[in-house]
Amino acid sequence: MDRPGALAWDPDLSHELYNLGHLYEAGVAHFQATGRRTLLDVCLQSAELVWRDFGDRRLRIAPGHQVIEMGLAKLHRVTGDPRWLELARIFLEARGPAGKEYSQQHLPITQQTTAVGHAVRANYMYAGMADVAALSGDAAYVAAIGKIWDNVAEKKLSLTGGVGPLQRGEAYGADYELPNACYNETCAAIALMMWNQRMFLFTGEARYLDVLERTCYNGFISGVALTGDRFFYPNPLAYDGSAKNNHDHAGRAPWFGCACCPPNLMRTLAALTGWFYAVRDASLYVNFYAPSEGAATVADTAVRLTQATDYPWDGRIRLTVSPARPVTFTLRLRIPGWAQGHPVPSDLYTYADDNRPAWTVRVGGQVVTPELESGYAVITREWQDGDIVELNLPMPVHTVRGHPKIEAVRGAVAFERGPVVYAVEGAVNRTNPADLLVTARTKARVQRQPDLLGDVVTLVLDEVAAPEATRHVTAIPYAVWNNRGLAPMAVWLKEKAQSISQEGAE
Ligand SMILES: [Zn+2]
Secondary structure (H helix, E strand, O other): OOOOOOOOOOOOOOOHHHHHHHHHHHHHHHHHHHOOOHHHHHHHHHHHHHHHHHOOOOOOOOOOOOOHHHHHHHHHHHHOOHHHHHHHHHHHHOOOOOOOOOOOOOOOHHHOOOOOOEHHHHHHHHHHHHHHHHHHOOHHHHHHHHHHHHHHHHHOOOOOOOOOOEOHHHEOOOOOOOOOOOOOEHHHHHHHHHHHHHHHHHHOOOHHHHHHHHHHHHHHHHHEOOOOOOEOOEOOOEEOOOOOOEOOEOOOEOOOOOOOHHHHHHHHHHHHHHHOEEEEOOEEEEOOOOOEEEEEEEOOEEEEEEEEEOOOOOOEEEEEEEEOOOEEEEEEEEOOHHHHOOOOOOOOEEEOOOOOOOOEEEEOOEEEOOEEEOOEEEEEEEEOOOEEEEEEOOOOEEEEEEOOOOHHHOOEEEEEEOOEEEEEEHHHHOOOHHHOEEEEEEEEEEEEEOOOOOOEEEEEEEEEEOOOOEEEEEEEEHHHOOOOOOOOEEOOEEEOOOOHHHHHHO
């Protein structure tokens, strides 16, 4: 240590800077929610210490676990102090040139092109890079973060929107390495959502929110039980019924020795509504659909926004737009990729059926035919108090196939409807879902069940081949499995081979 008084920052796997990062996030959230500076001032004093030790770049230490980069970007946004953004950049650029992939130290960050290593660390880092890219416009950051995102969307995303499938190292796998008995930590899903929200903010493109929505309704919210007091750390897409799968617990657990996921999930739930709308110039982006009331300022005018909908169980959304005075602006309604025939913004998963009912929009009861720009239906007009926009996103049941290079899902299909991925749970279906075979005659019936699992839509799959006979099984939203005890579960169901040559060979 070349300076008296400097703390002995631990360079390797230490969580000191990670803890400060979460403190900064909390301080900014507390300030924004209450207007009080009590916790924010603590954060700023701490940031002064970090600046003293790292601001001159003489001490080159990459945080042992990323997240402080995002916290610093938030301190910068709230205070306008350029040092906090510079510190975020200093920590990002302390990585590489030759270290472990596990901690994203293998290359300087602007030379990284694929998602590797510990998935929570990685996604927090990519989100921090997106913050610096958005706030500084640095072309090298923008290029790197775009390439890494393409790698995830094209080759490393589970159908549930989870990432980081390898238990060993809690890590991203190779391209198309997406096993069903996967790890997919809740925190990795949360960090992926944060990263995608930032990618949207600096591009205005809806495809990032398509990934965010898929994660949100499936591999993120699966992290908490319906009772709100038990949690998943890993979120696998299949469970074979053998003993413990969740950090030595059978099923969701009340707490973990490494307790990152439960509070992370709770703070993300609390922050979710902040992602519903966005404003840029004279455009109002409507990104998520849920019964809600919101407020925004567009074209210097306060606008109240009320959504009436039963989304994600029903795709009809009634949005009431109430500006304080008549005002012209552009309303951009996100048309989810799934409503356009694309479960994900890549060829990683595709719909095997050709059920493609058209989405429609009405304004004041009149059908309009808006242009589609970057995934948004665009409506420019003078808005009056109480104007009603009705968006209809039809929700047929889709059969999904994985890219042929995903070995684990070859010869299998999954079912989804709207943004919701379904799973078959053994407990109520009397059979291990691994033994079921989807046949050419299998049909899915949509069934609303208000008294089941907190009110969900289930899919009754008729004519599924089971060991004893052909019968029907009930699929539930993946996110609510393991709320009726722990039983085998599968998202991907094997298809009965149809080929004559295989039957003849037996
Ligand atoms: Zn976690």
